[in-house]
Amino acid sequence: MNDFNQLGGASRFSDPRGEYTKLAQWLQQVMETSPLEDSEDKQASRAYKEVNETQLELLLDDNYHIQFYQQLPDFIMGLLTNDPQATLRYASLLYHMVGCSECHSAYLDLYDAMRAAVQPEGMRVSLGQGTRTLYATPPRMLAHLCQTLISQAEEVLRQARRDHVDNDASARELLQLALRISSRIAQSSVRRQALQDLVRVATLFEGPTAPKQEEPGVYAYSPTFAGAGGMRRAGKRGVRSADILSRSNEQQEQPMIDLQAHSLEGNITQNGQTLELHLQDLDEALRGHHISISVLLGSLIEPVRWRGGNPLAIRSINTVDASGSLVVPLGETDLQLSNPEERNLLEAMFMLLEVRVAD
Amino acid sequence: MPFTARDLRYNAEQSYPLLYAYLHRNAQRYLGALKYDAFEVDTVIGHVVEQLVRLGLLGGDDRTSLTALDRLTDAQFYTFLSRSVRNKSIDRLRKRRLQVSTAAELESMESDEGEDHPLEDAVESVWGTTPFSTPEEISLHLVSQRNLRDLLKHCIKALGAAPNQLQAVIEELREIGADDLLKDVGEELHVSVSSPGPVNPHISQHKDHAHKKLRNCLQQQSTNLTVMIALRLTEYKNVSSQELSSQKVSSDMKLYTVDIQTLAQKDLSEDEVRKGLNGLVTEGLLDWHGEDVVQLTTTQMKRLTRFYKEEE
Numbered sequence: 001m002n003d004f005n006q007l008g009g010a011s012r013f014s015d016p017r018g019e020y021t022k023l024a025q026w027l028q029q030v031m032e033t034s035p036l037e038d039s040e041d042k043q044a045s046r047a048y049k050e051v052n053e054t055q056l057e058l059l060l061d062d063n064y065h066i067q068f069y070q071q072l073p074d075f076i077m078g079l080l081t082n083d084p085q086a087t088l089r090y091a092s093l094l095y096h097m098v099g100c101s102e103c104h105s106a107y108l109d110l111y112d113a114m115r116a117a118v119q120p121e122g123m124r125v126s127l128g129q130g131t132r133t134l135y136a137t138p139p140r141m142l143a144h145l146c147q148t149l150i151s152q153a154e155e156v157l158r159q160a161r162r163d164h165v166d167n168d169a170s171a172r173e174l175l176q177l178a179l180r181i182s183s184r185i186a187q188s189s190v191r192r193q194a195l196q197d198l199v200r201v202a203t204l205f206e207g208p209t210a211p212k213q214e215e216p217g218v219y220a221y222s223p224t225f226a227g228a229g230g231m232r233r234a235g236k237r238g239v240r241s242a243d244i245l246s247r248s249n250e251q252q253e254q255p256m257i258d259l260q261a262h263s264l265e266g267n268i269t270q271n272g273q274t275l276e277l278h279l280q281d282l283d284e285a286l287r288g289h290h291i292s293i294s295v296l297l298g299s300l301i302e303p304v305r306w307r308g309g310n311p312l313a314i315r316s317i318n319t320v321d322a323s324g325s326l327v328v329p330l331g332e333t334d335l336q337l338s339n340p341e342e343r344n345l346l347e348a349m350f351m352l353l354e355v356r357v358a359d
Numbered sequence: 360m361p362f363t364a365r366d367l368r369y370n371a372e373q374s375y376p377l378l379y380a381y382l383h384r385n386a387q388r389y390l391g392a393l394k395y396d397a398f399e400v401d402t403v404i405g406h407v408v409e410q411l412v413r414l415g416l417l418g419g420d421d422r423t424s425l426t427a428l429d430r431l432t433d434a435q436f437y438t439f440l441s442r443s444v445r446n447k448s449i450d451r452l453r454k455r456r457l458q459v460s461t462a463a464e465l466e467s468m469e470s471d472e473g474e475d476h477p478l479e480d481a482v483e484s485v486w487g488t489t490p491f492s493t494p495e496e497i498s499l500h501l502v503s504q505r506n507l508r509d510l511l512k513h514c515i516k517a518l519g520a521a522p523n524q525l526q527a528v529i530e531e532l533r534e535i536g537a538d539d540l541l542k543d544v545g546e547e548l549h550v551s552v553s554s555p556g557p558v559n560p561h562i563s564q565h566k567d568h569a570h571k572k573l574r575n576c577l578q579q580q581s582t583n584l585t586v587m588i589a590l591r592l593t594e595y596k597n598v599s600s601q602e603l604s605s606q607k608v609s610s611d612m613k614l615y616t617v618d619i620q621t622l623a624q625k626d627l628s629e630d631e632v633r634k635g636l637n638g639l640v641t642e643g644l645l646d647w648h649g650e651d652v653v654q655l656t657t658t659q660m661k662r663l664t665r666f667y668k669e670e671e
Binding site: 020072132 | 371372375376377379380398401402404405406408409410412413414415418420422423424426427428430431435436438439440441442443446447489490491492494495497498499500501502503504506507510511531532535536537538539540570573574577578579580582583586587590626
């Protein structure tokens with residue numbers, strides 16, 4: 001085969017025997033990825049999207065290839081500056097784009113935008129001006145940013161696993177950023193939507209796991225997601241034992257995080273700096289026993305000094321009483337449940353709290 | 360205060376509202392008839408925001424490498440954002456089947472604002488307007504450029520460990536008449552490629568496995584580094600006797616030496632060069648044990664040259 005001008009582009013050579021054309025067609029067949037190579041969770045994600053058309057969807061959730069996508073700006077700049085080494089330096093990316101329509105489409109988008117940016121003439125757009133805060137930004141767009149950051153953290157973790165490297169710190173920081181931004185969302189339903197994938201992605205730090213099944217004897221609590229402020233009158237629910245009701249009267253207007261595990265309820269209140277978990281109506285099998293509490297996202301952000309030092313194994317000081325109630329100090333924090341933003345941050349941290357017998 | 364790419368990278372929480380406001384203004388500008396549709400406006404903004412996160416810019420901090428986007432001037436970066444919004448807006452308009460009227464709207468609007476022909480007003484690179492605009496164009500370029508085709512050759516050669524899969528690919532290449540490529544592979548692996556082999560009843564299965572392996576190999580950065588280093592080892596032999604010293608060891612054997620810095624040039628790190636060299640060691644093309652200077656015998660150089668660099 002004869003060589004061709006490195007900068008000539010594919011259109012500038014002759015191919016009388018059609019050898020290159022046939023070889024190129026064969027290469028395309030080779031590089032096309034069959035849908036069967038999509039993982040099951042990606043297929044499930046696609047199915048979820050199809051039934052949630054009104055939600056702002058992520059563009060690249062299904063077929064996002066982080067290692068190639070993030071090479072695009074430098075590759076494009078190489079082309080725009082006529083770097084003769086650009087195609088060789090990014091040959092793997094080029095081969096990838098033959099079979100990946102998502103990355104190729106992103107390339108075309110970025111190429112056009114970057115070309116417009118570096119063009120020497122033409123009108124320059126005005127700079128962004130003004131002072132804006134996250135509170136002035138629509139909650140739906142904050143939620144979308146949170147979802148994107150969480151999805152990005154997931155891809156960082158998956159890519160690190162494929163490359164056999166540890167990139168937990170990067171993924172963790174993306175999740176922390178998502179958490180901090182979500183705390184500015186006042187509406188609980190939007191906040192819930194923003195963090196819908198948080199627990200699933202945060203548990204990927206432990207490596208690939210099978211879909212979590214409900215373990216017998218384990219009570220998985222999650223927040224009921226209060227609205228702005230999270231203030232409510234404790235004890236508004238129907239069935240309570242006398243002592244709980246009595247304590248509830250003292251706690252009127254006390255900010256708290258309501259938790260629920262199926263029909264079971266609980267809440268987290270703050271006493272000074274101490275966060276306390278209140279559980280009621282626990283199963284008879286737990287009564288008279290110490291319990292162990294696992295705050296699955298407890299180490300994701302670190303504003304809480306957990307009792308015993310490990311948020312995944314907080315042992316109750318007392319045993320569950322005869323009525324199935326228990327109060328467990330979880331740890332100390334400088335955050336205040338009375339501050340809406342800090343309360344939202346704590347609520348996100350308690351997105352999954354598991355209770356089991358400690359013995 | 361306007362925001363910058365640096366702000367988005369290092370102060371995402373503070374600069375996101377400013378980014379949002381800027382994108383919002385542009386989305387309304389480009390969405391034409393849909394500019395009061397809050398969902399459409401947010402969708403356009405969301406796509407650009409997602410792009411910035413995925414690229415490792417928004418909220419990337421020092422966790423991701425700086426890219427060409429970080430090196431744009433502020434004005435260039437704003438143009439980049441504005442153009443991205445414009446492209447996403449056109450996508451949405453097309454999706455809502457409003458493209459006919461809005462394309463005209465877009466043009467007239469942009470003309471009013473000073474951009475005479477925004478779609479044609481591009482940097483004229485040697486690649487033309489938009490290089491690699493289709494997968495067909497990319498694949499044609501990959502197989503027609505010697506250096507890029509070398510990756511394909513390299514990966515086909517790697518199939519040598521699975522003879523049935525290699526044979527399946529050889530049969531395919533023979534059918535399409537890729538004779539020169541076949542000849543190179545055949546010589547390197549000492550296999551016959553001239554005539555069809557006996558029909559293998561599981562050929563289809565072997566072909567599928569071979570394609571999967573080729574896909575993986577061709578997309579590996581390590582493959583690219585191995586081929587790049589192989590090429591540089593062969594190229595520097597011819598380039599300069601100062602950069603590549605050769606000394607007479609015996610009457611029939613020269614010893615070529617190239618240092619790692621020379622192989623790195625300006626665009627590769629020392630670590631990348633070492634990865635590439637390790638790839639060649641794994642293939643048995645080189646004896647190298649991590650030294651700063653790579654040594655090759657005449658035989659090794661000939662073998663590299665034969666496979667990775669066609670005779671001039």
